[in-house]
Amino acid sequence: ILALRASAASSFGSNKIVYYLGGMENWVFSKFDQSIPLPDGESFSYKVLAPHLRGFDNNIRNGNTFVLSNTEVRLPIFRFLGFDHNHVSFLRNFQLTSFFDIGLAWYGLGPDAEDNPLNTVTVESPPDNPVVIVEARYFRDPLVLGYGFGFRTTLLGYFLKFDYAWGVETGQVQDPKFYFSLGMDF
Incomplete structure (x- = not known):
């Protein structure tokens, strides 16, 4: 069975939505990446997970626009x-x-x-009462990908998913992540 999915969304206007890309839907023991900042001075009316990017924690990328594609081969x-x-x-x-x-x-x-906060890091020293504040710009590829394998089944009426995934960020393969999640596949 070959399963394909694509999703995208964009939010604009005065009541923007921020989308947090990464992780899995209904991921048990989920983790949130705090290192990816939101833009300074922006306020968002809603914060929404855009899951199904395995190999990363939630919030490997964020923005008011996202594009995501998934390909799965399922063998019963x-x-x-x-x-x-x-x-x-x-x-x-x-x-x-x-x-x-x-x-x-x-x-x-x-x-x-250029104004994408993904490519900016701010370092304050000392962190509690900064005397020196340095803002540096560098390139981080906005495109991230994940690959891996897993299995799905039902137990006591619940659909269970177990996945083992590697993420690739800015050309670097990340340490693998294990996902246990509940709910049907896309």
């Missing part, structure tokens, strides 16, 4: 091998998966805009 292994397990939902619904996710989020007109 027990059905493929010819086992008849219609009476055992755990085996009937068991699927091995491999996936590739790619996405980006940004503020302003485009992902390479």
Whole structure:
């Protein structure tokens, strides 16, 4: 089974939405990346997760616009091998998966805009009562991707997903992350 999905959203006007890209929907023990800042002086009416970018914590990228694409290959292994397990939902619904996710989020007109806070870091020394404040600009690729494998099944009526994913940020493969989440696939 080949499953494809694309999603995108943009928010503008006086009541903007900020989208937090990364992680999984209904991720048990989820983590939020605090190192990716919001732009100074901006206020947002809503904050929304844009999940299904595996290999990262929530908020690997954020912005008032995001684009995301997912590709999964799902193999119902027990059905493929010819086992008849219609009476055992755990085996009937068991699927091995491999996936590739790619996405980006940004503020302003485009992902390479100079005012994108992703490309700015502020260092204050000492942190409690800064005497020196340095703001540096550097390039971080707005495009991030994740890949990996996992399995899905049902247990006691709940759809369970287990994924193991590597993220790639600015050309660097990150340490793998394990995801346990509840709910149906896209």
